[in-house]
Amino acid sequence: MELTRLMSKLKMEHLPANLDALCEQAAKRELDYRSFLTEALATEWAGRHQKGLESRLKQARLPWVKTIEQFDFSFQPSIDRKVVRELAGLAFVARAENVILLGPPGVGKTHIAIGLAVKAAEAGLRVLFLTLEELMTRLKRASQENRLEKQLQQLTYPKVLIIDEIGYLPLNRQEASLFFRLVARRYEKASMILTSNKGFVDWGEIFSDQVVATAILDRLLHHATTLNIKGESFRLKEKRKAGLVTEPVNPPEPEGDK
Numbered sequence: 001m002e003l004t005r006l007m008s009k010l011k012m013e014h015l016p017a018n019l020d021a022l023c024e025q026a027a028k029r030e031l032d033y034r035s036f037l038t039e040a041l042a043t044e045w046a047g048r049h050q051k052g053l054e055s056r057l058k059q060a061r062l063p064w065v066k067t068i069e070q071f072d073f074s075f076q077p078s079i080d081r082k083v084v085r086e087l088a089g090l091a092f093v094a095r096a097e098n099v100i101l102l103g104p105p106g107v108g109k110t111h112i113a114i115g116l117a118v119k120a121a122e123a124g125l126r127v128l129f130l131t132l133e134e135l136m137t138r139l140k141r142a143s144q145e146n147r148l149e150k151q152l153q154q155l156t157y158p159k160v161l162i163i164d165e166i167g168y169l170p171l172n173r174q175e176a177s178l179f180f181r182l183v184a185r186r187y188e189k190a191s192m193i194l195t196s197n198k199g200f201v202d203w204g205e206i207f208s209d210q211v212v213a214t215a216i217l218d219r220l221l222h223h224a225t226t227l228n229i230k231g232e233s234f235r236l237k238e239k240r241k242a243g244l245v246t247e248p249v250n251p252p253e254p255e256g257d258k
């Protein structure tokens, strides 16, 4: 069988386009057979990995992409970088543990959540990012359309589920109980990363019910790492640098300001 046909039969998608260059390079560098074969297969593998990563990132619906490496830890000394480095190793995902990022607006909660999501996607894991509002829209619609069970089941598939911005939008009792059902579904099965501008003591208010809030926190915190970020808004720092703000204050987060 000729080479082109063999590559197609073997479903090699990336090697064909790179083959001429690889052969030329191999000849120039006088590679032995084994090294050449390694390079050829590595090229195919790298292409597949990249394609898989891109598709997982697309599925993840991240609002923007930034990495843990892009996070400036010196600006936020209340974050223990050892803890974040440990989380970036993804052992928490293997153990189905949760990560909870607390702190005022602009301190990098979403950035760290997204950075961990990127790590998980790179490791071949399925990830999904939703704001609490988006999650509620999904769950309420599913409930109205009598397919809540199916929706909850679908939300257990991602190995990492990020629920961003807990606390901005108070939930009524029905919404809180939907959230509880999701948390109970994923408990000890798959990780969640949650971000909130409110401390745990205020969660009773967010969920309109102390009993439900306690039940939610009980499951979430049983196996969890909490990062309590106390610091200045990175967005404001940038604005101050540009001379737009003078006081180091933390006003309410402006809509869509990234």
Ligand code: ADP
Binding pocket: 066, 070, 071, 072, 073, 075, 076, 103, 104, 105, 106, 107, 108, 109, 110, 111, 112, 195, 234, 235, 258
């Ligand atoms: P939060 O979710 O806590 O409100 P974000 O994660 O959205 O804050 O951060 C606001 C913006 O500032 C984002 O663009 C983020 O990438 C950036 N940012 C925040 N903290 C840092 C930091 N320590 N290093 C680099 N960029 C940061």
Ligand code: MG
Binding pocket: 109, 110, 111, 164, 165, 195
């Ligand atoms: Mg945020």
